[in-house]
Amino acid sequence: MHISEGVLPLATLAAGYAVSTGGIAIGLQKIRDDEMVKTAMISCAFFLASFIHIPVGPAHIHLVLNGLAGLLCGWSVFIAIAIALLLQALLFQFGGITTLGINTLNMALPALCCFLIFAPLLARKKLSPAVAGFFCGTLSVFLSAIMLSLSLISAGEAFLPTAQLIFVSNIPLMIIDGLLTGAALQFIRTVKPEMLGL
Amino acid sequence: MNRVTFTCLCIVLMSALFSSDALAHKITVFCWFENGALHGEGYFNSGDPVQNSSVRVVNLESRHMIAETTTSEKGTFAVSIEDGAPIEVILDAGQGHRATWQSETGKTEEHKTIQHSQPEKTRLSSVITALGLIAALFTMLSFWKRRHAA
Numbered sequence: 050m051h052i053s054e055g056v057l058p059l060a061t062l063a064a065g066y067a068v069s070t071g072g073i074a075i076g077l078q079k080i081r082d083d084e085m086v087k088t089a090m091i092s093c094a095f096f097l098a099s100f101i102h103i104p105v106g107p108a109h110i111h112l113v114l115n116g117l118a119g120l121l122c123g124w125s126v127f128i129a130i131a132i133a134l135l136l137q138a139l140l141f142q143f144g145g146i147t148t149l150g151i152n153t154l155n156m157a158l159p160a161l162c163c164f165l166i167f168a169p170l171l172a173r174k175k176l177s178p179a180v181a182g183f184f185c186g187t188l189s190v191f192l193s194a195i196m197l198s199l200s201l202i203s204a205g206e207a208f209l210p211t212a213q214l215i216f217v218s219n220i221p222l223m224i225i226d227g228l229l230t231g232a233a234l235q236f237i238r239t240v241k242p243e244m245l246g247l
Numbered sequence: 248m249n250r251v252t253f254t255c256l257c258i259v260l261m262s263a264l265f266s267s268d269a270l271a272h273k274i275t276v277f278c279w280f281e282n283g284a285l286h287g288e289g290y291f292n293s294g295d296p297v298q299n300s301s302v303r304v305v306n307l308e309s310r311h312m313i314a315e316t317t318t319s320e321k322g323t324f325a326v327s328i329e330d331g332a333p334i335e336v337i338l339d340a341g342q343g344h345r346a347t348w349q350s351e352t353g354k355t356e357e358h359k360t361i362q363h364s365q366p367e368k369t370r371l372s373s374v375i376t377a378l379g380l381i382a383a384l385f386t387m388l389s390f391w392k393r394r395h396a397a
Contacts (some may be wrong), residue, residue, distance in 0.1 A: 077388075080388075082393060085385050089381055089385035092385070093378050097374070100374075132381055140376065140377055141370075142345075211341070215341070
């Protein structure tokens with residue numbers, strides 16, 4: 050789900066940087082010292098998850114796990130994802146520096162939305178971790194795919210077929226990410242429920 | 248080691264186990280001239296063909312597009328172009344996966360393949376470097392937060 054350099058118009062790139070910077074600033078304010086290790090680990094996991102590619106038909110899709118990252122990090126997910134994407138751009142040329150803002154926004158904002166929706170449900174025990182994780186993982190990839198498609202469409206109607214193709218090709222990923230997030234949350238619920246506010 | 252650290256470490260280590268797939272992530276394009284046409288093929292490091300992906304041939308100097316096509320199910324493609332022009336072939340598999348091939352003379356025997364895929368050792372060391380950098384950045388952030396809180 051990385052957008053390459055030279056595709057998007059300046060306005061989209063600037064908007065991406067502006068909103069992401071705001072998210073990172075709030076994340077820096079909110080992050081506590083005892084959350085540093087957890088956020089760093091989530092950043093590492095997000096960085097590595099992008100390398101796990103799954104063949105779907107003629108294309109390859111990649112794990113995202115931004116829902117899991119959002120649920121565990123809260124607002125500091127902006128920091129975790131921005132650092133991971135920066136290193137992917139610098140070391141592996143995935144995405145790019147000019148698109149770092151919009152790529153961060155496309156991944157982190159859905160993650161934050163999932164945190165705001167599912168963290169209270171988990172804390173009140175209205176959903177089991179496995180079920181909440183599934184919907185969280187699915188919804189975060191769904192929202193990211195929509196934002197990615199809208200970002201591409203902002204470059205012109207010529208990108209409409211590409212945007213549609215990317216959205217459709219990510220539908221299997223929504224299910225896979227949901228299942229993995231559900232399994233991860235169930236595991237965390239067993240070994241360290243405090244991480245989920247339980 | 249407390250349980251939080253242990254849980255997080257498990258997540259990272261499990262991800263690291265799968266990161267060998269990263270070696271199959273990059274794509275490579277290779278081209279040659281045959282019977283007045285430019286032929287080529289694109290493949291992932293795993294050897295899987297890069298299917299149904301955009302291929303553009305641009306003039307190396309003017310950057311004007313000369314030809315455009317898509318790869319087949321086998322990852323191959325062919326376009327008719329004038330022999331002798333300096334060209335660059337750009338294979339774009341989307342989502343940041345891109346490889347190029349250049350020929351300054353437009354002839355197979357003098358072309359130079361640009362290998363965009365990093366060697367496996369380099370990639371592994373890059374992954375380790377990235378994880379180390381993340382740890383270092385968050386350590387710095389922790390110090391910064393403590394200093395501002397004090």
